[in-house]
Amino acid sequence: MIPAGFEYHRPADLAAAIGILQQHGDEARVVAGGHSLIPMMKLRMAELGHLVDLRDIGELRGIGIAGGTAEIGAMTTQHELIGHGGLASALPVLREAALQIADPQVRYLGTIGGNVANGDPGNDMPAVMQCLGARFRLCGPEGEREVAARDFYEAAFFTARAEEEILSRILIPLPPEGTGQAYVKQKRKIGDYATAAAAVIAGRDSASVAMTNLSDTPVWSAEAGAALAAGHVEGCVEAMLAAIDPQEDMRGPIPFKKHVAAVVLRRAIGAALARRA
Amino acid sequence: MKDDATAPADRSAGLKGLGCSRKRVEDVRFTQGRGNYVDDIKLKGMLSGDFVRSPYAHARVVSVDKDAALAVPGVLAVLTAQDLEPLGLHWMPTLAGDRQMVLADGKVLFQGQEVAFVVATDRYAAADGVAAVEVEYEELPVVTDPFRALDPDAPVLREDLEGKTEGAHGARRHHNHIFTWEAGDREATEAVLGEAEVVAEEMIHYHRTHPMPLETCGCVASMDKVTGKLTVWGTFQAPHAVRTVASLISGIAEHNIRIVSPDIGGGFGNKVGVYPGYVCSIVASIVTGRPVKWVESRMDNLMSTAFARDYWMKGRIAATKDGKITGLRCHVTADHGGFDACADPTKFPAGFMNICTGSYDIPVAYLEVDGVYTNKAPGGVAYRCSFRVTEAAYFIERMIEVLAIKLGMDAAELRRINFIRADQFPYQSALGWEYDSGDYHRAWDKALEAVGYDALRAEQAQRLEDFRAGKTRKLIGIGLTHFTEIVGAGPVKNCDILGLGMFDSCEIRIHPTGSAIARLGTISQGQGHATTFAQIIASEIGIPADDITLEEGDTDTAPYGLGTYGSRSTPVAGAATAMAARKIRAKAQMIAAYLLEVHDDDVEFDIDRFAVKGAPERFKTMKEIAFAAYNQAIPGIEPGLEAVSYYDPPNMTYPFGAYICVMEIDVDTGDHDIRSFYALDDCGTRINPMIIEGQVHGGATEGYAIAMGQEIAYDAMGNHKTATLMDFFVPTSWETPHYTTDFTVTPSPHHPIGAKGVGESPNVGSVPCFSNAVHDAFRPFGLVHSHMPHDQWRVWKIAHDLGLHG
Incomplete structure (x- = not known):
């Protein structure tokens, strides 16, 4: 558990950080909270020459809610997100999901940007972002662009982000008033990834559903959402079960995961519908 | 100094001796990050x-x-x-x-x-x-299955032993076979099993796990x-x-x-x-x-580094139709990994597995253990238990439940009618141990009453009815366990490690001003020896525990001893401590008699002093005696006040306990909720109730982990699948159940202060208790036995296989 040697960079602004990425190419990686990357470095499964620490970059911080959109800086910690009153009332599912990520010590350091940008299928926020229809703002040498969360994930640890780009902000459209929101997660213990988890938002005639750790990317299903919007809970579950592709691991075999996926999804739907005004 | 105005109760309390929930002196440094690891x-x-x-x-x-x-x-x-x-x-x-x-x-x-x-x-x-x-x-080619390892054509793992038909513990009958170890009477047991009215049979696996100390x-x-x-x-x-x-x-x-x-930072056998x-x-x-x-x-x-358990235990238990157990047979296939690196007394290659008749009066029994090499890490240490005692307790406590199912009996009642009675102690077990003391019926009745056993069963029955009516998806399981430990190895006549006799030691030096230092052959890994051993000395010789420094672990200064594991510190080194203290007290008595100008027999010990019999106002405190010991020429008595004792116990001690767990199980997710866990421990004389309670909490939490998810797993290629804390389950405060502790006191008759040891009882007792709760929840649907650990998917699979998912 001792990493190989690397250069440590701590740029003060986004431009400098992008400059370092340009200079070192795939030799360089950015680090936010470090809860995924640093263990991988210690296992020598991620070996890199240059580590670019984003913590001093003020542009990556801050939470704003305006014009029907919530805007969250990528370096916002899970702890800050949990404690933000505006988000708690406009997007309670974010707080509900964040509270199910590891433990307080991890959440003091772990960031929402790192959680969504790493492309780890075990992370909770990507499915929540897909469910909410969030967009990710990426900054690179060519300037800024936005990618929908639903288009961002390509495979485990592979995303639409280019090597020289940095995720700067997450933009979330606020669901209409009265929309019920829920994130339900089954895990073995505190600190574990989900065995299965479901993010659900349900309005009067709209719905969106996404799930965590049941494929090599988060799974958002248009059919599942449409079925739920039409009031067909079992149709929603069926569509989602067709979309997921869980693998066996120490959490259990595939039939168990599929079964639990359905159970968790039904519970999330139940919670979201109960919270719908 | 004449402090005779102080009431005896206050003088006694000031010593912080036996029975005092004295705060742990070690914690000052540990909680401030000032430990020295x-x-x-x-x-x-x-x-x-x-x-x-x-x-x-x-x-x-x-x-x-x-x-x-x-x-x-x-x-x-x-x-x-x-x-x-x-x-x-x-x-x-x-x-x-x-x-x-x-x-x-x-x-x-x-x-x-x-x-x-x-x-x-x-x-x-x-x-x-x-x-x-x-x-x-x-x-x-890789062999991870201990049964496959004994196939005639299995790959030869230990080429260095090729052709060696004799091992350290007798004959080897296969190139991957290590030893066969037996206890009891095979023929008589077979005869009883052959003629029994009822025989229950089950294969019980206590899976491979790891002690995983924090350090x-x-x-x-x-x-x-x-x-x-x-x-x-x-x-x-x-x-x-x-x-x-x-x-x-x-x-x-x-x-x-x-x-x-x-x-x-914790050892637990590792x-x-x-x-x-x-x-x-x-x-x-x-x-x-x-x-x-x-x-x-x-x-x-x-x-x-050393794993624990990995015993495949094939059990057969015989009984009369009304539930009186008549015989027990157990065969163990013991997976030792690539080398046999168990830490057991030399004559016991399967540890004290022959305590597997448990708390029950079983007239005849036979145990046979086959040790086997596989392509796994070596070890087989006693993870917070005396040697293989958790395996033994898990085996018998599961077999009792299996028999109860076969008989259609309540498992609490089945235990009650088979317990060794209080008047049978000292009790000679069919597998060769002499249980020193116990009162199982008293503990059992107290436990059942404390949890409201009958009401719990009624609630469980109602829940079952609701489940069958589709009103709930959660079942209730009530886990019962009555365990008997065997700790305090041990008598040198039958316990040694590599020829080193398993006595232990204590050396006490009283300083001239009446404070003291004591050194022991043991070593605390978090047990709080510096706190509790000082309490033993305090009560024995009347010096406040706060005035006693305790040192262990440096072989240049500490007296020789065999260390700390198998709950042996209190039974062996604790006894040595009391005996060394008594030597000091004996000398102090002579000094006091000289100072008081009376005969040795005319003074008596009174809490923190020697007083003239019949004239309690004439006394010398231990402080005064200590000063005189060093600084006054006393005819016929050497200067100084110190003693050393090497204690070879006459027998093991046999702590026991009654544990009851109430668990809710979600049949759809396999998840569970521990609603209550009641732990009654009888560890004989209680030195520090707070430390006992802490030991029970810690041991039961490790037991919870083992029963409900912790395992060392390998795939068929021998790849280790649980090498990080992501997959190796260690409960956080969130998962840890709440415990209710209780006790009875049945002092050990042969230990100087009657203490038996407690550190490992909760691990021994809680694992079958949690496991029995899981099984009990599914008993109405026909479950007899399912292997640990009872993590979510395995519990889900029980429900699934029983058709509970529709």
Whole structure:
């Protein structure tokens, strides 16, 4: 558990950080909270020459809610997100999901940007972002662009982000008033990834559903959402079960995961519908 | 000083002796980050060592190329088996009479096995060196199933033993067979089973797990080439034994070896054995002339240092139709991994597995254990239990439940009618033990009443009805356990490790001003010895516990002893402490009599003083006596006030307990909620109730982990699947159940203060209790037995296989 040697960079602004990425190419990686990357470095499964620490970059911080959109800086910690009153009332599912990520010590350091940008299928926020229809703002040498969360994930640890780009902000459209929101997660213990988890938002005639750790990317299903919007809970579950592709691991075999996926999804739907005004 | 105005009760309370919930004196430093652990030790010029480990479970080592590693800046040496061979240290003896490779000698037998030892100027350079060593392997067929290992055509794992038909514990009947060990009467047991009205049969697996202390194993070895003295600081649960064994292996004279166990962050059996890291650090220090530190990573610890359990126990239990048990048979297939490195007393290769008749009066029994080699890590240590006692308790407590199902009886009642009665103690068990004391019926009745057993069963029945009516998806399970431990190894006549008798020791010196220092042959790993042993002395000789320093772990200063594991510290070293204190008290009595100008027999001990019989106002306090002992010429009495006792116990002690768990199980997710856990422990005389309660909480939490998810798992290729805390379950405060503790007191008749030991009871008792709760929830649907751990998917599978998912 001792990493190989690397250069440590701590740029003060986004431009400098992008400059370092340009200079070192795939030799360089950015680090936010470090809860995924640093263990991988210690296992020598991620070996890199240059580590670019984003913590001093003020542009990556801050939470704003305006014009029907919530805007969250990528370096916002899970702890800050949990404690933000505006988000708690406009997007309670974010707080509900964040509270199910590891433990307080991890959440003091772990960031929402790192959680969504790493492309780890075990992370909770990507499915929540897909469910909410969030967009990710990426900054690179060519300037800024936005990618929908639903288009961002390509495979485990592979995303639409280019090597020289940095995720700067997450933009979330606020669901209409009265929309019920829920994130339900089954895990073995505190600190574990989900065995299965479901993010659900349900309005009067709209719905969106996404799930965590049941494929090599988060799974958002248009059919599942449409079925739920039409009031067909079992149709929603069926569509989602067709979309997921869980693998066996120490959490259990595939039939168990599929079964639990359905159970968790039904519970999330139940919670979201109960919270719908 | 004349403090005779002080009431006896106040004088007694001021001592903080037996029965006082004295706060742990160790915690001041531990809670402030001021502990001194092995990894805190930094010596001038100290080097760092790290291992190249095998990625394969079974392979030939074709070549080890050191060149690239030696070119890494900071790397000074790379040791392989070839380098150790001239010293005769490429293999080492295990505590179980087998031998183990220190570094891979031609082949590897488990994933994570030590192949080469890289020595460098710092830990980072050592890790870089490890990454640069190039090893060529040739994979061999892997055996991870102990039953498959005994197939005639199974691959030969231990080529070094080929043709050896005799092992350390008798005949070997197959190339992967280690030993067969028997206890009891086979023929009589078979006869009873053949004629019994009812026989229940089950295969019960106690899965492989790991003690996982918070602090991993490690050491700092320092050979002083000027004095010729080797000092090793390490995470040793038995420092004196390490010194003697190190001397015997290395040829270094024992007076030139100093072993020091500093603060230890938990042991739980993991730190009893001798590991390649210790040997390599010592050799590296001798070679380089500089101190060498080796400390395991978490993955190293989980993959290579001693595992626990992995017993396949095939049971048959015979009874009359009305539930009186008439006989028990158990056959164990014991998976020992690549080397037999169990830490058991030499004559007991399966530990005290023959306590498996448990708390029950079973007239005839037979136990047979077959040890087997597989391509897994070595170990088989007693993880927070006396040797194999958790396996034994799990076996009998599951067999009782299986029999209750067969008989259609309530398992609480079945236990009650089979308990050894209080008037049967001392009780001779069918498998050879003499239980010293117990009152099982009293404990059982108290436990059942405390939890409201009948009401719980009524609630459970109602829940079952609701479940069947579709009103709920949660079942209630009520887990019962009555366990009997056997601890305090032990009598030297039948307990030794590598020939070292398992007595223990205490030396007490009273200072002239009436404070004291005591040193023991044991070593605390968190048990709170500095707190509790001082309490024993306080009560025995009347010096406040707060005025007594306690030291352990330095072989240059502490008296010889066999260390701390198997709940032996209180039964053995605690007894030695009381006996040493009594020697001091005897001398103090003579001094007091002289000072009071009366005959020795005319003074009597009174809490913190000796007083003239019938004239309590005439007395000398222990403080006064201590001062006189050093500073007053007393005819016929040597100056000074100190004593040492080496205590060889006449018998083991037999703590017991009654545990009851109420669990809710979600049949759809396999998840559970521990609604309550009641733990009644009888550990004899209670020295410090707060520490006992803490021990019960900690042990039951480890038991909870083991029963409900913790395991060491391998795939068919021998790849270790649980080498990180992501997959190896260690409960956080969130998962940890709430415990209700209770007690009865049945003092040990042969222990000087009647104490029996408690540290391991909760692990022994809680594992079957949690497991029985899971089984009990599904009993109405026909479940008889399902293997641990009861993690979510396995519980889900029970429900699924019983058709509960529609």
